[in-house]
Amino acid sequence: MLKFTLAKLARALLTILLVMSFAFIVLRLSGDPAQIMLGPDAPQDAVDAFRARWGLDDPLWQQYLAYLKQIMTFDFGISMRDQSPAIDLVLERVPATLALTIPALLLKIAIGIPAGIYAALHRESIADRGVIMFAIFGFTIPSFVLGLVLVLIFAVNLGWLPAGGQDGWEYAILPIATMSIGGIGIFARFTRSAMIEVLGQPYIRTAMAKGLPWREVVWKHALPNAAVPIVTLLGFMVGALIAGAIVVESIFSWPGIGRLIVVSVANRDLAVVQCVLLVIAASMVMANLLVDFAYGVLDPRLRHGHGAH
Amino acid sequence: MSFVSVRDLKVAFDGVQVLHGINLDVRRGEAVGLVGESGCGKSVTWLAALGLLPGKAKVSGSVTVDGQELIGASPRRIEAVRGAKIAMIFQDPSSALNPVHRVGRQICENLRLHRGLRGDAARTEAIRLMDIVGIPSANTRFDLYPHEFSGGQCQRVLIAMALAGAPDLLIADEPTTALDATIQAQILDLLSNLRRQTGMAMVFISHDLGAVSTVCDRAAVMYAGRIIEANDIKQLFAAPRHPYTRGLFDAIPDLDAGRARLSLIPGTVPDPKRLPQGCAFAPRCARAGDLCREYQPELKEQTSTGLTACFHPIPIGSANRQEVFA
Ligand SMILES: Nc1ncnc2c1ncn2[C@@H]1O[C@H](COP(=O)(O)OP(=O)(O)O)[C@@H](O)[C@H]1O
Numbered sequence: 042m043l044k045f046t047l048a049k050l051a052r053a054l055l056t057i058l059l060v061m062s063f064a065f066i067v068l069r070l071s072g073d074p075a076q077i078m079l080g081p082d083a084p085q086d087a088v089d090a091f092r093a094r095w096g097l098d099d100p101l102w103q104q105y106l107a108y109l110k111q112i113m114t115f116d117f118g119i120s121m122r123d124q125s126p127a128i129d130l131v132l133e134r135v136p137a138t139l140a141l142t143i144p145a146l147l148l149k150i151a152i153g154i155p156a157g158i159y160a161a162l163h164r165e166s167i168a169d170r171g172v173i174m175f176a177i178f179g180f181t182i183p184s185f186v187l188g189l190v191l192v193l194i195f196a197v198n199l200g201w202l203p204a205g206g207q208d209g210w211e212y213a214i215l216p217i218a219t220m221s222i223g224g225i226g227i228f229a230r231f232t233r234s235a236m237i238e239v240l241g242q243p244y245i246r247t248a249m250a251k252g253l254p255w256r257e258v259v260w261k262h263a264l265p266n267a268a269v270p271i272v273t274l275l276g277f278m279v280g281a282l283i284a285g286a287i288v289v290e291s292i293f294s295w296p297g298i299g300r301l302i303v304v305s306v307a308n309r310d311l312a313v314v315q316c317v318l319l320v321i322a323a324s325m326v327m328a329n330l331l332v333d334f335a336y337g338v339l340d341p342r343l344r345h346g347h348g349a350h
Numbered sequence: 351m352s353f354v355s356v357r358d359l360k361v362a363f364d365g366v367q368v369l370h371g372i373n374l375d376v377r378r379g380e381a382v383g384l385v386g387e388s389g390c391g392k393s394v395t396w397l398a399a400l401g402l403l404p405g406k407a408k409v410s411g412s413v414t415v416d417g418q419e420l421i422g423a424s425p426r427r428i429e430a431v432r433g434a435k436i437a438m439i440f441q442d443p444s445s446a447l448n449p450v451h452r453v454g455r456q457i458c459e460n461l462r463l464h465r466g467l468r469g470d471a472a473r474t475e476a477i478r479l480m481d482i483v484g485i486p487s488a489n490t491r492f493d494l495y496p497h498e499f500s501g502g503q504c505q506r507v508l509i510a511m512a513l514a515g516a517p518d519l520l521i522a523d524e525p526t527t528a529l530d531a532t533i534q535a536q537i538l539d540l541l542s543n544l545r546r547q548t549g550m551a552m553v554f555i556s557h558d559l560g561a562v563s564t565v566c567d568r569a570a571v572m573y574a575g576r577i578i579e580a581n582d583i584k585q586l587f588a589a590p591r592h593p594y595t596r597g598l599f600d601a602i603p604d605l606d607a608g609r610a611r612l613s614l615i616p617g618t619v620p621d622p623k624r625l626p627q628g629c630a631f632a633p634r635c636a637r638a639g640d641l642c643r644e645y646q647p648e649l650k651e652q653t654s655t656g657l658t659a660c661f662h663p664i665p666i667g668s669a670n671r672q673e674v675f676a
C-alpha cells in the first residue's frame with residue numbers, strides 16, 4: 042500500500058515537472074518578453090538591460106536549470122510586470138475563480154447526478170428524454186456562445202443581471218450559470234448511463250430475487266457500483282476547478298485565474314504564466330490522486346496491496 | 351394442490367414472443383428438472399414468474415404460489431414471495447454477487463429481510479449457513495469480497511443466501527454451467543443434500559439431462575418457448591417420446607466410454623423472431639411429416655405419467671436412434 046502510494050506520488054510529481062518544462066520551453070520560444078514589455082520602439086540599450094536583468098541572454102538550458110533550482114526552493118519567480126512575487130499574484134486570484142467554479146461544481150453535482158439517476162430509473166419516459174435533450178444541448182453548445190446568449194437575454198434585454206465585472210453576488214450568477222449548464226448535462230448523461238449499465242448487471246437481479254424492495258436495490262446495490270464511473274468524472278471536474286473558468290472569466294471580465302493567464306500570456310510575463318500553469322497542473326494532479334484514493338474506497342477490486350487475486 | 355402452478359405463461363420482448371404458453375406445476379418438496387438447449391426459454395419462465403424480467407417484457411398468463419397470483423400482483427406482494435417462498439440462484443455466480451459488498455453482509459441482508467436478524471445474531475447465523483454450504487473457515491471469509499472467492503464458492507454463497515430465507519422452493523438456474531466439472535459435481539451433491547435436509551422443493555434448470563437425472567424426480571423438456579415433453583425422470587430416461595428429448599439424451603457426454611458427445615442434434619434452435627410454422631422442431635427432425643410443418647402439436651398425455659407434444663412420437667421400446675435422425 043505504501044509502495045503504491047509512493048509510486049503514485051512520484052508519477053504526480055513527474056507529471057507536474059513535464060508540464061512545467063513544456064511550458065517553460067514553449068513560452069521562451071514563442072516571443073521575446075522584452076519586446077512586448079517595453080514596446081516595439083524601446084531603445085536597444087533598454088532592451089539589453091531588460092534581457093540581462095531577467096537572464097534572457099543565457100542559453101536556454103542554463104535558464105532551464107536555473108528555473109528548476111529555483112522551483113526546488115519554492116521560489117516561483119518575480120513578475121516582470123509588477124515586480125512582485127508571481128505566486129502571490131496567482132494566489133491572490135484563486136479565491137475569485139473558486140467563487141465561480143465551486144458553486145458551479147456543486148450545482149452540477151446537485152442537479153446532474155439526481156437527474157441522471159431519475160432518468161435511468163424511468164427510461165424512455167418524458168423526463169428521461171428531457172434529460173437527454175438537455176444533456177446534448179449542454180455539451181454541444183460552447184460556453185462562449187452560451188455565455189453571450191445569457192448576457193444578451195438577462196443583461197441586455199431583460200436588464201436583470203450585470204453583464205460583467207465583480208461587484209457583488211449578482212455578478213456571479215451568469216458566469217456560474219454558463220459554467221454549470223454544460224456540466225449538469227454531462228453529469229446527468231454520465232450518471233444515467235452508469236446507472237443503466239449497473240441496473241443490467243446480474244447482481245441487481247440477485248438483490249431483487251432475495252426480496253429486497255426496489256428502493257433498497259437502487260440505493261444499496263446499484264448506486265454504490267455506479268459511483269465508480271461517476272467519481273471519475275467528478276475527478277475531472279475537481280481538477281478543473283482552477284483552470285475551468287478561463288473562457289467564462291474572459292467573457293464576464295471576472296478577475297480570476299483565467300483572466301490572469303490570458304493577460305500574462307499576452308504580456309509574456311513568464312514567471313506568472315508558469316506559476317499559473319503550475320497551480321493548474323498541481324490541482325489536476327491532486328484531483329487525480331483523490332480519484333485514485335476514492336476508487337479504492339468505493340470498489341474493493343481496485344484496492345491495492347491486499348488479498349486480490 | 352401444487353405449491354406453484356404456472357398456467358399459459360407467455361412472454362414477449364419487443365413484440366417477439368419467446369414463451370408460448372407454459373403450463374407447469376411444482377408440488378411441495380419435489381425436484382423438477384427443466385431441460386433444453388440455450389435460448390429455449392427456461393430462465394425466462396422463472397424470471398417472469400418472479401417478476402424479475404426488465405420492464406419491456408410483456409408477461410401474461412398465471413403463476414400462483416400457494417394459490418396466490420403473482421402475475422400482475424403489486425411489487426410488495428411479489429417481494430414477499432421472493433426469497434421467502436421462492437429463492438433463485440443463477441448461472442454465473444461470480445457476477446451474481448455484488449462486487450462492492452462483503453460476502454457476509456450480502457448473506458446478512460437475506461437474514462434481516464426474512465428472519466429479522468441483525469448485528470451479531472445475523473453474523474453468527476450467516477457463518478453457520480456458510481459452514482453448511484461448505485465454505486471453509488467461514489468465520490474469516492465472512493468479511494471478504496466476492497472477487498476473493500472462486501466461482502464455486504460464490505455459488506455456495508448464493509446457496510447460503512437462498513437458504514437464509516428458508517424457502518419452500520429453490521429455483522436453480524443452471525447453477526453449475528459456469529463451473530469446472532469437479533466443482534459441478536460438488537454443487538449438485540450439495541443441492542441434493544440440502545433438499546433432503548430441508549424438504550424444500552427445487553426446480554433445476556439445465557441443458558444437461560445427465561445432471562437433471564441425478565437431482566430430479568421428474569423433468570420437463572423445453573424447445574423454442576414451449577414444453578414439449580414432461581415425465582418422471584425414470585420414464586423419461588427409459589422411453590423418451592419426443593425426438594428432441596431423444597436427441598438430448600444422445601448428446602449426454604459418455605465419459606465412461608471415453609467419448610465426448612455421442613451426437614449433436616443437427617441444426618440450431620430457431621430464432622424466436624422467425625419460428626417455422628407448425629412444430630418448431632420439425633426442420634431438425636427426421637420424423638417430421640407434412641402435419642408437423644403445418645400444425646402445432648399439443649402437449650398431450652401419451653403414457654400414464656408422461657406428456658408429449660408430437661404427432662409422431664417415438665414408439666416405446668424403440669432403441670434405434672437411426673430412425674430419429676436422418
Ligand atoms: N432481456 C431480454 N430481452 C430480450 N430477449 C430476451 C431477454 N431475455 C431473454 N430473451 C430471449 O428469450 C429467449 C429465451 O431466453 P432464456 O430463457 O434466457 O433461454 P434459456 O433457456 O437458455 O434460459 C431467448 O431467445 C432470448 O434471446
Ligand SMILES: [Mg+2]
Binds near residue numbers: 389394523524
Ligand atoms: Mg438460461
